[in-house]
Amino acid sequence: MRAMDDEAAGPDRGPRVGSRVVVRHRLERPDLLTGATLTDVVGELVASDAEALLVRTRRGEVRVPRPLVTVVKEVPPAPSRRGAPHRALSVEGLQRVMVEAWPAVETARLGDWLLRASGGFTHRANSVVTVGSPGMPVPDALDAVERWYAARGLPPDVTVAVPLEADVHDDPVAVEALARGWAPRVPTLTLTAPTRLLAHHPRPDRPGGPHRVGDVQGVEVGGELTPQWFEAFRSYRTVDDEAVARAVLTGSPAQVFATARDEGGRVVGIGRLAVAAAWGGVAAMWVAPDARRRGVASAVLAALAGAAGRAGAASVHLQTDSDNTAALRLFEGHGFERHHAYVNLRRLAG
Structure with missing residues (x-):
């Protein structure tokens, strides 16, 4: 796999690879015990093409042929703690949820990171979601980020998310960005x-x-x-x-x-x-x-x-x-x- 993968942007592409989905599909033959003709697969969408969807579930990967699919729906990441649904997601989980709520015109993957560009229109649509691992040391990752944004005539911009009680300046990505002279904006609160x-x-x-x-x-x-x-x-x-x-x-x-x-x-x-x-x-x-x-x-x-x-x-x-x-x-x-x-x-x- 390439270190950086471009991906399409836009509302017509369906759930994106990496999102959590439920795939309802027809069974090739009715269930012997219940007689059911439909079933659901829930997990991470790891591949999608014209022939099939590949979903990683808790029990392993499941391949669902496209002709059998009836509904594909993106669902929130699995809760990371007990409590009300609006409080149950982790910081990383909610950061992933928010991506498509303010979508970028162009995106690319750097490991787990998501690079976004939209001609400079708003920070959210022109910054990197640094959730997960970039698949390489942070200094190398920021070098790649700088090159990607320079090719688009934009300044490199990273979003570093932390729990409310944490100090963002202790995050390794923030430490490296600050050492390079990057300037932080006022913190943003997610409610x-x-x-x-x-x-x-x-x-x-x-x-x-x-x-x-x-x-x-x-x-x-x-x-x-x-x-x-x-x-x-x-x-x-x-x-x-x-x-x-x-x-x-x-x-x-x-x-x-x-x-x-x-x-x-x-x-x-x-x-x-x-x-x-x-x-x-x-x-x-x-x-x-x-x-x-x-x-x-x-x-x-x-x-x-x-x-x-x-x-x-x-x-x-x-x-x-x-x-x-x-x-x-x-x-x-x-x-x-x-x-x-x-x-x-x-x-x-x-």
């Missing part, structure tokens, strides 16, 4: 919550009655990236290449866009939900400055959680900078809990 809690969370009391400027009158939810939603997104996020931004925003296995309007029809809030690996991922939450503290964000969040529930996602994740106290107050006030932290380290120009 999780049960979908049902968010969907039924009451909106906070709003002073001043129902007709203050900016009060939300309704939230539209749909799978289409509308011009109004994208215009609101561009009002607070830098978009140098519209085609790349649209590719990232619409590149998850499934996504929902929420648009909140005031009584005059003006867009006062937006949000995006991605559904991947049986989780919902909330992102791109924005409220117009003159509409804040009116329940707009709560209404958008509830609408997205409702969509996640209808899609079968029992848990939701989101990420916010650790110094964004207003966002943390909002999300934790609605039931989100801190799961882990990560830091992006990037080589600066010059």
Whole structure:
């Protein structure tokens, strides 16, 4: 196997190799004891082609011929600890879950690491997910990362994730990146919550009655990236290449866009939900400055959680900078809990 493997990006390729899946397929003959004609295989998808799927289960590898497959569905990594589903995944497991919630335009594998590039649009879509082993010493791996990003005209950028109580600066990848002079950005917190809690969370009391400027009158939810939603997104996020931004925003296995309007029809809030690996991922939450503290964000969040529930996602994740106290107050006030932290380290120009 090559040290670095390119892989396609986009929502139409089905579950990616390396993801945990359930494959429902027909039996070549009915089960003698039960008479069942269908069965499921659950495990890691290790190979996929036009002829068959190869799944690594706890009992070994199982080859399922394509003509017998009826359903292939990506599922979350196996829980690493007891407790509620939104708390049961390890740091590494949730990092893997989040990949397709904000998908990159181009990806490649370096051992277990995932390299992502999207023309510089956002850190998440242009950084390396350093989960697992790169298959070589860390200094050699970062050399390969530097070459890969240089070929795309981008600075190398790695994401290093750690438990909340750990110091990211002790991580071997961070130690090597810092020794090379790469600069860390502010830590990012990953928060999780049960979908049902968010969907039924009451909106906070709003002073001043129902007709203050900016009060939300309704939230539209749909799978289409509308011009109004994208215009609101561009009002607070830098978009140098519209085609790349649209590719990232619409590149998850499934996504929902929420648009909140005031009584005059003006867009006062937006949000995006991605559904991947049986989780919902909330992102791109924005409220117009003159509409804040009116329940707009709560209404958008509830609408997205409702969509996640209808899609079968029992848990939701989101990420916010650790110094964004207003966002943390909002999300934790609605039931989100801190799961882990990560830091992006990037080589600066010059």
